[in-house]
Amino acid sequence: MGTGSVEPPPTHDFVLTNGSEVSNYDISDIKAITTGSGGEATASYLYTSSSVLKTDYVKGIFLADLLAHAGISGAQAKVTINCTDGFESKQPSYREISLADISSQGYFLAYDAGESAGAMTDILDEDKNGVEATVRIYRNYDDGSSWMNRLTNIKGITVTGAGSADPEYTFTVYPGSGQAGELPTASVRDVAIDAGGGMWVGTNNGGAWYKPAAGEEFTINTLTSEGYVLQSNLVYAIAIDSGGGVWFTQSKTYNPGQAHLNKGAAYLKDGAITYYNTDVPGTIPDNYVQEVRIDGGGNVWFGSFGGLTRYNPGTATWTSWDQNYADGEGDHFPATSVDNLICDGQGGVWLGFYPTGAGTETDPFVGGFAHMTADGDITPYQYTADYDSTLATSLLAQVWVRDIAVDANGGAWVVASGSYPEMANVGGTVWYVDNNGTATRFTGDQLLGAGSLTGNVEIRMVNVDANGGLWLGTSGDGLFYIADPGTTAPLTITAQYSGANAAWPDNVYFNNIYAMDIIDGVMYLGSDGGVMTAALADIAAPPEPEVIETFTIAGLDAGEISYYVGGSGHEHTFKGLPAGAGQVLSSYPYNGDTHYVKGALLKDLLADAGAGDNIKVTITTSDGYTKASYQNIPYADIVAKNYFVAYDVGENTETLGKVADEDGNGVTASYRIYRNLDDGTAGLKDNRIKGVVGITVSDAGGGGVDPGDYDLTINGSGVNQITHYSISELKNDLTTRTASYFWLNSFGSTGTDEFEGVYLEDLLDEVGLKSSAESVTVTASDGYHRSFNLDGSALGVYWTDIQGNQIMLAWERNGSSCPLQLVVGQTASDHVNKPMWVNDVETITVKTEKTESGSGSAGGYEPPQSQQPAGGLMITPTIQGDTAQTTISGEDMEAALEALKEAAADPLAPLNLEIDAVSDSPDEVRESEVTLAAEAVKALAREGNVTLTIKTDQGIIELPPAVLQFLAQGGSDEIQIVMGEAAD
The missing domain is CATH 3.90.420.10 (Oxidoreductase, molybdopterin-binding domain)
Structure with a gap:
């Protein structure tokens, strides 16, 4: 409980608190910092104020540079922004911010700001208590459509979970520096170890490199090397046979017009190199070869644009399969281009495919994966990518399989990814296929939990160690380790290895992982920054059974x-x-x-x-x-x-x-x-x-408790069994969350409510969905309903709104209990989201067909214009010339207030009464007059918790309780509000 006192002005411009350590910064101290861009950096940020998009030009320091100067690092570090008025307690986006977000969203501590670079002046903000602040924080939290990129009244930050960088990296690092004896500045795509412990490294346009076990330097074997010569610098995969021979893939380009640059596969043995390509009939069916593996029987498997090929060195026979091949049951591969393969240890292979199709709406990308047994029987898993009308393409990343790993139970983990920055992204797609062949699909964000993957990062690589531990390599967040994976999301992350926690150098190149192999108990990672290796015994303990x-x-x-x-x-x-x-x-x-x-x-x-x-x-x-x-x-x-x-x-x-x-x-x-x-x-x-x-x-009559005694029923074809919950069970069985949600209704009124409840995603994960589940319909006691897809697209169950929240099922609003309510955030600041809120939820039905997220009943918070909105008045104005005139009597106001209180879950909580005084001829109206009878004003003032919102042809005016009480002091005088256009 507060003391009612006003916090004294800060004695320093900015205070950084890290545990028991407190660092005070005046502006002169900030200016003296030289880390990164330094303390006199400049930038500009977009934000919206009073519905106007603005740009602030600022001078100060990037917050990431200030934190680095203070020695703060670590993936577990979180930052909370402290305000002079304590506003951070009301705004979740001010709290628990990761260092990755601070960097990617360009957080900036500013001491000067202005409307142009030449008009910047000292910042001096004053809060409602009169406390001044001399710095602000700017960020790229959204596209500038809200105020949230410009944070005022800043007094400092509090850091938790930070650790200092350890100069001894967890992994041994072989950097791609381009210096003599080191790897080139080219992305590493594969690592292989020969019988003597020597390391072969394949790169993207940097050739193949070799380092002996006892050596310190790499030597190159590529287009320009002496001795044997590779015909392509692009070496996606390397495999070493039992006789010491080394296989290299020799692709170059996807472009059909340059197909002559693709050279098939090369085999190096005893200093001699042999090429296998379409010039050698009966061998490789296509010269774009992107994968090579050797099974326990010595067979060499190739994946290419032409499909799957197996070479038996003992009999010198080649066998190929493409999408035209059908097994005894008529099953085919889901596509032709084999991008990834792994041997299953029983003579068969798992295959990942690069999709077919042009990516258009009529010819979408189609891909997936398959398992083929030693007898040639195929189990295909084919998927069609969603079409993104904004990007005018289907989403390649949904169906481009990048890696596969087989576990000890005979199941397989399969990863698809490949988004570019503008593409809709949910962290990639991961399937787990159990030993019965049933595939369960997760998004990367689902599998690792919301917030584990930052920005546009996806899961790209996967492996399973001898103890059953699951390893996931990403496109920007390094490596995740799950000691006891299970198959229910989100998984419990045992450890994360990245530059941020000193696993290897802290830059984006090492965190972008393209290759991951476990060989003789050692993890080998290939990245944009080079190769990283570590013994699993040093970084991963087997889980306790x-x-x-x-x-x-x-x-x-x-x-x-x-x-x-x-x-x-x-x-x-x-x-x-x-x-x-x-x-x-x-x-x-x-x-x-x-x-x-x-x-x-x-x-x-x-x-x-x-x-x-x-x-x-x-x-x-x-x-x-x-x-x-x-x-x-x-x-x-x-x-x-x-x-x-x-x-x-x-x-x-x-x-x-x-x-x-x-x-x-x-x-x-x-x-x-x-x-x-x-x-x-x-x-x-x-x-x-x-x-x-x-x-x-x-x-014997059914459930142990009459379902009527429960508050919520979850049913439908997409769940394994019907489940019932009381509110107390929801509170006790699931992670309770508290979050604020912006809302905008169809009459233009806005507000913010704080809710306590559970995310719909968490609830559905607890219930357990079938792999065929595609959407949910949430229905209220009166039949009002809204439907949402089980995906991460806008308004999907796994989607995150502009505030960082997900769809919530709440039992408390603004500190007071309420019937179960579905709460949906905004896709943008002008998104009318209030109609999607469902009050008094009784049923959630999980379906096996897709829907249009957010669709459902008319009514509720979005009544047709012929209906009077709940909690408001709709009055058609009288037109006199170019003036729209509206009068509200005391009787009308009393009736509206009574209806508002009856509809409210808590009549004592802050309420909003709307008057819709928009005319039928808005183009003819130059001025709007709204007259409130004295008794109407007094009725509003007596309530003490009602804000009046008046919507007219000229705009919206909002009168909070304090203003209404002031106006009521006028006694018997009516109040007239006039809104007009500016003169021509």
């Missing part, structure tokens, strides 16, 4: 009960069940075999838990996998089909051992459920459920 030792029964009136197998100190155990009911031996047929088990019949476990028999049961697994036979199982079936919870399993009673089922997320469950659903012959697998962690009990 998670073992769930309990079988939990949920949904009981008494709450959850967790059973352990045995052991002292546990209230509930299998071995503690009466009459040996928890140590029963049994057997079940399964897939042509017999499984012997030890445990308890589920009916006995339910009886011990006091569940009764008028119930249904849903089985829960560690990875959340479910299907119809796992759900809502009647108690009668549990008894009739002998459902059994097993903690020991074996081929016979003598070989029983503990259940330890590890899922794809590295979680081990200690129980299985067996049952007699089928006769267990070969191919029938419904009698066993692996990875079981418990069950949920509900009454």
Whole structure:
């Protein structure tokens, strides 16, 4: 609670607080700084004030330079801007700003400002308490369409999470400096290590380079090198065979008119070099070769514009496949140009494709990825890029697959990216394909969490280490490591390696990663800045395995009960069940075999838990996998089909051992459920459920609680099961967020409300969506609804508005409770977003078809013009000559105020009453007169919390409560407001 005192004027122009360290800067101190552009740098910034776009020319220091001068660095560092009036507490964009954003958005600490470079004067801002400030902060937060690029009343900043740069980098760095013995100033596209530990490096137009294991210098093997000669400087991929031979790709250009510059592939062995290209019939089908890999059998695989090629050195045979090839089931590749490939260890390959198509609306880019087995069977994953009408192209980056990695479970991580700065960007696209072939799609922003990727950065490269750790290389934020990846977004980031945290030199070139290989426990990264290497043992510890030792029964009136197998100190155990009911031996047929088990019949476990028999049961697994036979199982079936919870399993009673089922997320469950659903012959697998962690009990009529007792239902074809939430469950189960949202309604009124709730993205992630889910429809109790796509495009569920917020489901507005409300931010400062807010939300339906984001019901906050707007008056003025005249009586005002308070969730909160006095002939009106009867003014003043907004042909005027109370002092005098055009 405040003391009511006014903060004293700052004694210094600018104060930087970093933990316990406080640095005071006067303007003379700032001017003396020489770091970066120095303390007398100049710049200009756009911003909007009073609906007018303005430009301020400024002098001062880039905030990034000031922070560097102060020794502040680190990816975890966050900056909060401090104002003399404490405004930062009301504006989220002033708080927790990353150093990356400070740099990319050009934050600038200014002491001089003016309307032109020659008219700059000293800054002197005064807040509402009369406290002066002599500096401002400018930034490129938006396109200048709001005030948010110009921050006034600045007294300093507070830094948290900063660390000083360590001169000893985490990675060993081989820079691309162009100096003698070092790599060229060319982007590194591949790294390969030979049997002797020597390093081969392929570059983009810099040739191929080699450094012996014991050597310090690189030597070049390229167009201009002596001895053997490569025919192209562009070496995208290198592979080394068991005999020490080295394969190089020899592409040059995508341009069909210069196809003669593409040279296929080269093979270097014992000092001699051999070329394979279309001049050698039956070998390479196209000379633009962009990938080469060698499998465990010594086969050499090539990816080219002509498709996939395999060379068997033992038989000297070449085999190629393109998009015309069809397997036995008629499946084809999703495109022809193989841009990336990885061997699966079983004779097959995963393939990533460069898209086909012209990128037009009628001929969009089509690409994707595929898996081909050793027998030639194809599983294709084909996708069509969205068309961006603003850019007049379909979005190549959505379907251009850049890298693939296979994990120990037989699943694959697949990455697509390739946006340029103006292209819509959600951090790239990542799919996880499980060992059943089911692909789950994420955006990069979803996978890593909002704010993890900065600016236009995308995930570009992917790898999986021997411990199952996931590594993601990016186009500007370095390397992310996830020790325990799972398949539910957002993933928990274990570490980030970049120049900002001294993993390697702090510049954009090293953070832009184009190659990532793990060879013999060593990570090799190729970037625009050179090569970075580190032993995984030094940078990545294997995750601690998670073992769930309990079988939990949920949904009981008494709450959850967790059973352990045995052991002292546990209230509930299998071995503690009466009459040996928890140590029963049994057997079940399964897939042509017999499984012997030890445990308890589920009916006995339910009886011990006091569940009764008028119930249904849903089985829960560690990875959340479910299907119809796992759900809502009647108690009668549990008894009739002998459902059994097993903690020991074996081929016979003598070989029983503990259940330890590890899922794809590295979680081990200690129980299985067996049952007699089928006769267990070969191919029938419904009698066993692996990875079981418990069950949920509900009454026989449906859910454990009547859905009517919940505040929210999530249903639809895009979710695995219907889910219900109360507001208290939303508060307890999900990350609560507080954020302010700008709004603009269809009558031109604007405002800001602060909400507490959860992001819709977080809620849907918690519920779990099917891979086919495409959109959601949010519906209120009165049927009003709005729909949004599950994407990062404007108004999509994963989109971020101009304030940095996402779509929120809120239960509190401006500090007071409210029915569940969907809150949608603005795409721009003139975006009419209030109609998209849905009050008293009851249902969210997840659908498998796309929609137009933001579409839905008319009405609500955007009534048709024939309707009277809620919380307002619509009065057609009388036209006298060129003057529009409107009169509001006390009776009309009383009725409008009563309706406004009835519609408000909290009548005591600040309210806005609108008067729409726009005429039917705006082109003929030169002047508008609005007359408020004395009783109308008094009625407004009595409320004390109502702002009056009047909309006329000439514009909008807003009268806050203090002004209305002042006007009411006029007694019986009516108030006349006149708005007119300037004289010609």
